[in-house]
Amino acid sequence: MQLVESGGGMVQPGRSLRLSCATSGFTFDDYAFHWVRQAPGKGLEWVSSINWNSDTIGYADSVKGRFTISRDNRKNSLYLQMNSLRAEDTALYYCVKYSSSSVDYSYALDVWGQGTSVTVSS
């Protein structure tokens, strides 16, 4: 099972980025997915989640209204559109597989990508 993130980079405050996560080695649409970020030297922060068919989506308050999670089950891919970026969004962003198709219970984040780095700075 493999998750490979891409799309990170350095951007100015207020600009946008779109992160992608290509997956392989399992049946993509059997599982929910999350984006989790980690600011330099800090702990893990949950960002967003999406269930198997995109019916249930959630966002952390810190990104609500600015970030949009989506998935394409035909392409086995997960996305995170990040708009109006702020300095505090600077972090390593991980694409993470949930151990269930649903996001309505405490399941494990069982497969992690290596992360893609986002730096927001003028």
Added chain:
Amino acid sequence: QSVLTQPPSVSGAPGQRVTISCTGGASNIGAGYDVHWYQQFPGTAPKLLIYDRSSRPSGVPDRFSVSKSGASASLAITGLQTEDEADYYCQSYDSTLSGHVVFGGGTKLAVL
């Protein structure tokens, strides 16, 4: 401020036993939601360590175990080894928060 509270650091000598606590509240651990644990080495992605109360992914030694009581959970590591030095995170589900996934702030384990 993390929803789940972990000690910032713990330490122990090789061969000893250490525990890492994870304290939540009535809407997460106290409500009965499972707690999962992750291990992260510097410069690498977190890795699932223990899930669904006490299951270990393939390759995780049984020196790692968990317990839970009320709104708190604990990770215990027995026979401490130098390669256990890492950051450890707990994670659960909170019924009152958007998206529901909550993490502890992480605990740095030093093996002296």
